[in-house]
Amino acid sequence: MDQSTQNPNICDKCQPIKNYFLSDTGRCGLCGEVGDCFDAELIAYYQRAGIEDEEFIWLKLPRLRGWNAHAKEGIDATLLSWSEIEREVTSALNES
Numbered sequence: 027m028d029q030s031t032q033n034p035n036i037c038d039k040c041q042p043i044k045n046y047f048l049s050d051t052g053r054c055g056l057c058g059e060v061g062d063c064f065d066a067e068l069i070a071y072y073q074r075a076g077i078e079d080e081e082f083i084w085l086k087l088p089r090l091r092g093w094n095a096h097a098k099e100g101i102d103a104t105l106l107s108w109s110e111i112e113r114e115v116t117s118a119l120n121e122s
Contacts, residue, residue, distance in 0.1 A: 035063035051095035
């Protein structure tokens with residue numbers, strides 16, 4: 027499946043969110059509703075990069091790669107690429 031069209035977000039209704047610091051408002055890839063969602067692959071990426079401070083993630087990094095209500099392009103914007111995420115991480119780490 028093409029990464030640009032696959033929505034990885036999972037909402038609180040489809041799978042209860044345990045930590046809202048790691049979620050954001052977006053469109054669920056399972057049910058299509060807009061609400062609090064998380065992107066497990068993205069959070070795992072941050073953890074592999076050694077970023078486990080939830081407040082840092084909340085304040086400085088994207089919590090969803092796409093289908094995010096706060097995206098400049100609108101909620102139905104395609105996924106940020108992993109290279110775009112890496113640039114965001116590098117920039118956030120350099121600022122802190």
